[in-house]
Every structure is written in structure tokens, then in C-alpha cells.
Amino acid sequence: MSDITNAEDGITLVIGNKNYSSWSLRAWLALKMTGEDFTEEVIPLDQPNSKEQILRHSPSGQVPVLKRGEMVIWDSLAICEYLAETYPDAKLWPADPAVRAVARAVSAEMHAGFQALRRNMPMDARENLPDRGMAPGVQDDINRISAIWRDCRRRFGSDTGYLFSHFTVADAMYAPVVLRFNTYRPELGEDAQAYCQTILEMPEMQTWIAAAKKEPWMIEQEVA
CATH class of the missing domain: 3.40.30.10 (Glutaredoxin)
Known part of the structure; x- marks a missing residue:
């Protein structure tokens, strides 16, 4: 074999x-x-x-x-x-073991949580749906995600804009949330807005978004 x-x-x-x-x-x-x-x-x-x-x-x-x-x-x-x-x-994880543990923790939290946000603000890079999707529990998810971003960037970001001084798995895990926020435009604090801007300006993200907008397939998604 x-x-x-x-x-x-x-x-x-x-x-x-x-x-x-x-x-x-x-x-x-x-x-x-x-x-x-x-x-x-x-x-x-x-x-x-x-x-x-x-x-x-x-x-x-x-x-x-x-x-x-x-x-x-x-x-x-x-x-x-x-x-x-x-x-x-x-360097998809931080080099320092203690910092790496935090990066893994916030990545795992995204992997397993934020069901209200996922359910009510499905990813759709083509749409612009401000003020939609604010169902019960969504604001709690937004608050927690914003707190994660603020804490990680202040403690470990080193003014790079990323969560942990350079792009890591943690940024990959939260990139779809950035796209959701870009579509539904919930009210965000300055820290969260700055992080969204960092991710949206990545050339790789721009490539993904451009390809998404060219796709012919449509999926009906109910958003209140």
C-alpha cells in the first residue's frame, strides 16, 4: 500500500x-x-x-x-x-503553545457553535440583505463573535488585523462569518468592522467572492 x-x-x-x-x-x-x-x-x-x-x-x-x-x-x-x-x-497555527491553544479554542467554538447565526443568516456572497436575519439568539451570537475577535486581536494580533498576528486557521474558521456580516449588515463595533475589512481585503477572499458571484446555481434560502 x-x-x-x-x-x-x-x-x-x-x-x-x-x-x-x-x-x-x-x-x-x-x-x-x-x-x-x-x-x-x-x-x-x-x-x-x-x-x-x-x-x-x-x-x-x-x-x-x-x-x-x-x-x-x-x-x-x-x-x-x-x-x-x-x-x-x-504557520496556520500560532507558534507559541499557549497562544495556539487559544486559537484552537476559538476555532472549535466556531466549529460547534453559533447555530442561531448560521440558521438565520445563511452565507450568500451575492446578496445584500441589511436588517434581515435578526431572529432570537442571533444578537447573542454576534456579541460573542465580536468579543472573540476583539480579545484575540488586542492580545495577539500585533496590529496586523488578523486574530493572531498572521493568518491562521482561526481566521479561516471565521471568514464565512465575515461574509455573512457583509451580506446582512448587522450593527458591529469598530473592532469587528476592522476585522471584517482585513478579511474582505485578502486577495484570496476576493477571488472566492468573484467566483461565487459568477456561479449559475441558485438555492432558495428563507431569511426573515
Whole structure:
């Protein structure tokens, strides 16, 4: 059996629509920051054959999926961990163990939480929906996310604009939230607005947004 992490094996990243798939953005952005070449395969979501197509790549039936040789990784945070370990020069985690623990904690909090925000402000990079999506619980999520951004940037950001002095997995995890805030325009403090600007101005984010706006697929999403 071949070594499943052989560097000679090309990487394929299977993702959903760039306009809607927040989890795909997280993995894609981390992979882009490694500088590694990869093949991108987009499977449109919410189509009659979407599940069947995704199951060809992912045992969970969800995207994103990173494939390299015989290796298959089907979770965004696991993909980011793999990339951080495989490409240490990309510095996808802070070098200091204590700071790295904080970065992992806020990343895990995003991975598992903020359900009200996710449910009521679905990612849609093409739309402009100010004052929409403010259902019960959403403001609490916004407040907590804003507090995370403010605390991390003040303690570890070193005036770079990122959460931890340079781009890390934590920034990849919160990048879709930035896009949500850009679409729904909730009231944010200066710190949160500044962080959103930092992420939106990244060339990689601009590339993702431009591609999202060109996609032909539409998914109906109810937003109050």
C-alpha cells in the first residue's frame, strides 16, 4: 500500500457552491494559504443528484473533502489541522503553545457553535440583505463573535488585523462569518468592522467572492 501522505500525490479539494458553502470556504482558504497547488472540484448543492455526487468522495455525504492519494479527510477543521501539520511554513497555527491553544479554542467554538447565526443568516456572497436575519439568539451570537475577535486581536494580533498576528486557521474558521456580516449588515463595533475589512481585503477572499458571484446555481434560502 502506498504512503497516503506522500507529497507527490496531488491534492483534490471537493467543495460545494462558493456562494453558499461556508464550510468549503474554510478549507479552501486554509489550503490556498499553504501555496500548494490543488485541483478544485465543485459539486452544486441542493440538486437532485448532489448527495449521490458527494458520496462518491465523502463518507459523510458532506463537503468539503480533501483527497490526497488514498487519504480522504471530510471535515473542515480536520482538513485545516492536516494542512497545518503538513505545511508548517504556512504557520496556520500560532507558534507559541499557549497562544495556539487559544486559537484552537476559538476555532472549535466556531466549529460547534453559533447555530442561531448560521440558521438565520445563511452565507450568500451575492446578496445584500441589511436588517434581515435578526431572529432570537442571533444578537447573542454576534456579541460573542465580536468579543472573540476583539480579545484575540488586542492580545495577539500585533496590529496586523488578523486574530493572531498572521493568518491562521482561526481566521479561516471565521471568514464565512465575515461574509455573512457583509451580506446582512448587522450593527458591529469598530473592532469587528476592522476585522471584517482585513478579511474582505485578502486577495484570496476576493477571488472566492468573484467566483461565487459568477456561479449559475441558485438555492432558495428563507431569511426573515
